[in-house]
Every structure is written in C-alpha cells, then in structure tokens.
Amino acid sequence: MTRVVTRKYMYQRNSGAGMGTVRWCVYLVVLSAMVAADLVNDCVLVGGEQKSAIDQAVLAKLAPLKNKRFEIEIQEDTGTYTYTFVVCGKVLTNGSTNEGLLQTKKPASTTEKENNIVIGRINETHVINGTDWILLSYRGGDKYDNHCGSEPRKAMIMISCNKNTLADGFMAIKEERSKSNECFYLFEMDSSVACPPEESHLSVGSILLIVFVVLIAVYLIGGFLYQRFVVGAKGMEQFPNITFWQEFGNLVADGCDFTCRSRPRSTDTTYRGVGDDQLGEEPEERDDHLLPM
Ligand SMILES: *[C@@H]1O[C@H](CO)[C@@H](O)[C@H](O)[C@H]1NC(C)=O
Ligand SMILES: *[C@@H]1O[C@H](CO)[C@@H](O)[C@H](O)[C@H]1NC(C)=O
DSSP states (O other): OHHHHHHHHHHHHHHTHHHHHHHHHHHHHHHHHHHHHHHHTTSOBSSOSSOOHHHHHHHHHTGGGTTOEEEEEEEETTEEEEEEEETTSOSSTTOOSOEEEEEEEOOSSSSSOOEEEEEEEEEEEEEEEOSSEEEEEEEEOOBOSSSGGGOBOOEEEEEEEOTTOSSEEEEEEEEEOOSSSOOEEEEEEEEGGGSOOOOOOOOHHHHHHHHHHHHHHHHHHHHHHIIIIIIOOOGGGGSTTHHHHHHHHHHHHHHHHHHHOSSOHHHHHHHHHHHHHHHHHHHHHHHHHHSOO
16 A cells, blocks of 8 residues: 555656646636636726725625626606616627716607716726625716716615625615715615625534544445455345444443333333233234245
C-alpha cells in the first residue's frame, strides 16, 4: 500500500504533472474571477478613480441579475408611462447613452411619437447595502426641463431580500420632483441577491450524526461484501462480525433485563401459568401445517 502511494507521488514530481495541475487550477480561478468581474463591469461606480472595495463587493452581488430586464407600466394624469430597468445593461439594443432606466411615454394618438427619457445611466452607478437590502442608483439621467433646478434625473432601485425569487415585483414607488434639487425616481423589487449570506444549517451534532450513519453504512456494506466474496459466507453469516453482534445483543438484553425489570423473573414464570403453555404450542402446530413436506 505504502509503496504504491510513494511511487505515484514520485511520478508526479518527476513528470511535473502535479505542478501543471496546480497551474491550471490557478488559471481557472483567475479566469472565473475575471468573468465574474466582467459581468458587472458595465455598471461604472461613481466616486472617482479610487474604487471602494465594499461598493465593488455589493455590485458583485448583483451579478446573477446582470442584464435582466424589468418593466412596469404606470398610469398618470399626463399619460401612460413605461419604466424599463436593466441591471447593469443598456435598455435599448442600439443604445449608446448608457441608459439603465428608461421612461417611455405611450403615444396618446397615432400622430404622436413615442417619447423616451433616460432616468438613470449605468456609467454613473451607486450602490449601498444593509443586512437585507441593496439600494442601487443610476444617476446622470436626462436633465429636468424646469423642475429640480434642471439637474440630471436620478433613479433609485431598492432591492429587498426575498429568498423565494431571483428577481420579481419590480414596482415604481414615486417620483419626487417637487424640490429645487436632489430629486429622484424611486423603484423597488425583490431579490434573493439582497439576502444575507446563508449560514450552514448543520450543527456540529447533526454533522457527527451523519458521519456516524455513514460509518455504519460503510461498515455494513463493506463487511457484507467482505464476508460474501472473500470469506464466502452465506445467509445470516454474511453480516460482518455476526457472532460478536449476537453476543452483544444478548449482553444488551441481559443488561436491560437487569436494569429495567421491576419484578423478579421467578414470579414472572409463576404468573404466566398454564395459559402461556397453550399459547406456545398453538403456533408450533400451525407451523407444522405450513411445512411443505
Ligand atoms: C455616461 O454616459 C453618458 C452618455 O454616454 C455621457 O454623456 C456621460 O458623460 C457619462 N458619464 C460619465 C460620468 O462618464
Ligand atoms: C454589504 O455587502 C458586503 C459585500 O457583500 C458585505 O460584506 C457587508 O456585510 C454587507 N453589509 C451589511 C450591512 O450586511
């Protein structure tokens, strides 16, 4: 056994196969990290050259939602508006203005043209998170005409933890534009990405229990195979260490007898009396009938 292991190890060392595997693993890890980073790269965080590691970690949480598209239609006095939100992606396929959240006014008549207004752009993304929510905001939207000091529009999307869905319930909450600045459009949605990381539900006790059950299974199956194919046992003999376990069973029974019985055995026998003997004979008779010969 030892010799085989040693030779294998020598082989790996000599041929350099071990090192090669390690290098490939490193390549794979780096590659997948690059892919993951690329997934959210389209969202450019505000805050200048110096990037916050936490902001980027929060953004990375949104990776499963990347390029997912959500729509909500809202009826207002001035018309019907559709808000389209794409997570770190552009709304329009031919879009070149980084529009991440777009308002589309439905034409009231056939002569009127569809009117798009960019609420927020993905190249001006901001993220904040708490224990069970992520607030994603897109800034740098089209400027207000005369509200809010003609500042650029801004979209805020509040993503709340919901374990049961990857992304659902996209809703427009309100448009705040009665102030002279710092106006915003507020949206909300549910997603499991906003949930706190789940801790393992397995306690030490249950892990030990699982290990114990697995060990018993390995013992039973391994012992069975050994008894059957190596020793050549048949029937009950195939169980591993059958004599030991039978002996053990007897010991346990004795122990139980000793500890659990409240009445001495002798009184038990007298108590059973005649009826028991009859009962004992009956099944024997029945058995005889069942015998094939
Ligand atoms: C974001 O993109 C828009 C449209 O392409 C551009 O006008 C704006 O300057 C960009 N913002 C930043 C901060 O680069
Ligand atoms: C926000 O997200 C980061 C990155 O995933 C995480 O480390 C941090 O604990 C989160 N903040 C809260 C308050 O949960």
